[in-house]
Amino acid sequence: MPLTLRELLSFEVLREARPEVLAGEGSLDRVVRWVHSSEIYEIGPLLAGGELLLTTGLGLAGTDPGARRHYLREIAGRGVAGIALELGRTFPETPRELVEEARRLDLPFIVLHAVVPFIRITEDANTLIVDYASRRLRLGDSATRALNEALIAGAGVAGVLATGAEVIGASLILISGSGALVAAHGVAGDREAWRAVDHAAAEAPVTLHGQRWGRLVAGPGSALPADDLAIALERTAVALALAMLRTGSPPSERDRQASALLRDLIEGTAEADPSVRAVMSGFHPAADHVLVGVAADSPEAAAELAVIDRAAHVLRTPALRGRVSRLVLGALSVPRAVTDAVGAASQALDEAMRRLSAPQLRVAVGHPADDLGELGSSLRDARTALSLRPAERLVSTRTLALDLELTRHGDGGHAADLVRRTIAPLVEWDAAHRTKLVGTLEAFLLHGCSATRAAAALHLGRQSFYQRLQRIEALLGYAVTDPDVHAALLLATAAHRVAGR
Structure with missing residues (x-):
């Protein structure tokens, strides 16, 4: 200090x-x-x-x-x-x-x-003052170096926020001049972000083209002294401005309206008829269309927004999309005449991801919603699906229905009892021998008890897969292809995986 x-x-x-x-x-x-x-x-x-x-x-x-x-x-x-x-x-x-x-x-x-002697007083005091000034310079240089490395590596707003939060040791929230939450790091969601703003430790202006665009807020919890925090926050604000200038203009009023609407929809706080706000966001779905919720996650927000836009272009229908906390959420409009709206949305997103070539981009597709009032549920499921399968680039809540139900309604103790009663020998064997019998069994059940398809999904040779299957049935004491045990085994293996995750 x-x-x-x-x-x-x-x-x-x-x-x-x-x-x-x-x-x-x-x-x-x-x-x-x-x-x-x-x-x-x-x-x-x-x-x-x-x-x-x-x-x-x-x-x-x-x-x-x-x-x-x-x-x-x-x-x-x-x-x-x-x-x-x-x-x-x-x-x-x-x-x-x-x-x-x-x-x-x-x-x-x-x-x-x-x-x-005055020389003694000046020597002691001025030495401490110089040491403090030098430490502040070192902190500023260290923060600038870390932020520059993030910018050179191609980090956008999300990456710069993450780097700045690491330097500062607290959450960072970026707010536009109109008061909209643009991005945040170190918070679990928008509500937590606003709580951090309410208890802010410091803030710095973000300037673009010589004009104040918004502000960068540091939440509570930083161990840095106030002056050091101000330096690190100011350097981060400059880096954010550079990131926004490089990746394109900051969010427009229409983008901010879309983000606010999607945030309210996923949190269940939207008004009864949010269609007026949808129009303000530039979203005009036809009356004979259904809406499919989408959640996208990537180190670079531009890729998340672009993949939803490209998918809408493939479908030739409008799209709603905006950043909500660390994710980009959206909705694709699909004609009701299309029998499989989820499949159509998934195919459009898959094509868009191939064309964009963004290797770290992950997307989840929700279930169809008849209107904006029902879209919140689809968005929530899509957001959850991203966390359920972090290694997969494109997932659908339709294929993760069991996982979602276990996550949404599952009782931890009940699920543990189910696993213990049903597949405990497999769990114990995996723990003792570092094998993957439980995962092998789940893949076998999910692929209709087809050894060929399950082996291909697990990248195993058929002989190796059959050896595992024999071990599984020997430990359980019965044939896993029996229809009477199929549902219990599938539920137990899924519960074990979800609990482990």
């Missing part, structure tokens, strides 16, 4: 001088930029502000009370942190007019009752 006058007075070297504060007691928290000693009466013009001025009063010898008052007014006008007068050499007692004038000016006025 910057050195204050109050802290300086606690130094051992100053305590030896037996300091006594006679005026300006309420201003002792002023920051001391430098400690300087001088006996020159006309020292005022040579001061830059923030100094603690040490003097024996030699320059005031022979002056009248009015001149001494003028001396204090002049140095106070230069913004000094305070003045310390050593008694004994020039003044055996404190001149009354100096104390009165210092009180009028609210200027910290300290008398030193014991003689301590």
